[in-house]
Amino acid sequence: MTATLIDGKAVAADLKQKIQENVTYLKSEYGVTPGLATVLVGERPDSKAYVASKQKACAELGMNSYGLPLPADISQHELLTQVQALARDSNVHGILVQLPLPEHLDAETILGAIPIEKDVDGFSPLNVGRLSMKNREPLFVPCTPLGCLRLIESTGTQIEGARAVVLGRSNIVGLPMAFLLLHRNATITICHSRTRDLPDLVRQADIVVAAIGKTRFVQGSWIKPGAVVIDVGINEIPDATKKSGKRLVGDVDFDSAQAVAGFITPVPGGVGPMTIAMLMQNTLTAAQRAAGLIK
Ligand SMILES: NC(=O)c1ccc[n+]([C@@H]2O[C@H](COP(=O)([O-])OP(=O)(O)OC[C@H]3O[C@@H](n4cnc5c(N)ncnc54)[C@H](OP(=O)(O)O)[C@@H]3O)[C@@H](O)[C@H]2O)c1
Structure with a gap:
């Protein structure tokens, strides 16, 4: 199997188009x-x-x-x-x-x-607290995990009932990602630097989100055939063919994972563009709320 690429640039462009239309409307009408x-x-x-x-x-x-x-x-x-x-x-x-x-x-x-109400990064303890509770709505959710969720949704994969493994437990990515998936009724395993038998846990996952900051750490042999793989990592490696002498790779060993996964994000061009698009969405939401148009 060769995984379908999840084109973060294209998903972000669609979202930005809708945001732009809403911005134009907000300006002209209000x-x-x-x-x-x-x-x-x-x-x-x-x-x-x-x-x-x-x-x-x-x-x-x-x-x-x-x-x-x-x-x-x-x-x-x-x-x-x-x-x-x-x-x-x-x-x-x-x-x-x-x-x-x-x-x-x-x-x-x-x-x-x-x-x-201006916390568009979604980092405030109040927003994080609400995200971590049942039946509480945060005003904003951190942009990177929100973008990852959109990318998973863009594949048409059923999240409800799926087994999801989130690698990383940072306040910015791993933890909010886990809560977002939990609220979509996935069954979550959160892994971190002290997790034992990581490859075996990843092998059980229908959805894998890797956010650890370790170059090509997750191997294709760990991936369940057909799984959705979201690579949040941004790591620089030397590359003599580039003018800058370096290039970016993710936390997943892309080539080996692509051979097994159903869907996979590239680095760059996967999660990165979504992070900015979600920040724009959150800013639009803040303005709409300030204008009394939404709750
Ligand atoms: N694309 C984007 O827009 C975007 C946005 C934000 C971050 N990122 C990238 O995403 C990556 C993670 O960012 P972050 O801010 O969440 O990083 P972070 O705060 O450094 O957290 C890293 C997490 O990975 C865990 N970890 C480290 N080594 C591990 C290992 N060998 N096995 C399992 N887990 C391990 C750590 O566990 P412990 O908790 O036990 O230490 C920690 O929870 C970085 O590469 C960052 O550049 C990308």
């Missing part, structure tokens, strides 16, 4: 332009690139983006003051603080200053 504030502290090249791609997506979809580049040595008090000002600004519907912050800053306190 005079509201969704606005996303991006707080970037310091000069980390990866963080700068992520923020730039989020701002670019806002521009493409007709949303406002408010960039707040701040010096790496900003004090906790000053950063808090800036985030609090964004919290009060009615033109700003979503606030994103790019992580990681420099070590002298307390990320939890800073993130705590983002009101739940």
Whole structure:
């Protein structure tokens, strides 16, 4: 069997098209332009690139983006003051603080200053708490797992009753992913660095989500024939054929897994584009809520 590729770029493009239509409607009918504030502290090249791609997506979809580049040595008090000002600004519907912050800053306190209704990253303990409970609706769900869920749904695979293995238990990806699948009535196993017999657990899974940050860790021989494999990992490896001298690969050994799986995401071009699309969706939702159009 050769797995069908799940084209994250195409699924994201469809979603962005719908978001753009909603943004146009919101502007023309209600005079509201969704606005996303991006707080970037310091000069980390990866963080700068992520923020730039989020701002670019806002521009493409007709949303406002408010960039707040701040010096790496900003004090906790000053950063808090800036985030609090964004919290009060009615033109700003979503606030994103790019992580990681420099070590002298307390990320939890800073993130705590983002009101739940502007928490478009879905990282606030209140949103996470609601996601982890039965019959409670978070206002926002973290963008990467939400994007993964969309990709799984795009395959037409029945999630209800499926066995799903999530590799990784981070607050940003693994845990929310597991809850999203659980709420869709899958049976979940969450694996982490201390899990025993990992290959055997993965072999039982109809759906595998790998989010561990380990280059080509999951082998094709671990994959159940026909399974859906979602590779969240972003790992750099040297590649002399590239101008940059490197390229990105996932947490799954793509070639061996593709030979066994039913569906598989590529890296790049799988989960990455969905993460940004879901951030745009969350920002639109925040603006629609602020305008009283949805709950
Ligand atoms: N495509 C995207 O948009 C996107 C977005 C976010 C993240 N990512 C990528 O996804 C990956 C994971 O990100 P993250 O933020 O969730 O990482 P993280 O916070 O470092 O968490 C990694 C998780 O993997 C587990 N783990 C590590 N080694 C393992 C092993 N050998 N076997 C089983 N589990 C193991 C860890 O277990 P313990 O808890 O026991 O330490 C931890 O739960 C990274 O490559 C990151 O770059 C991609």
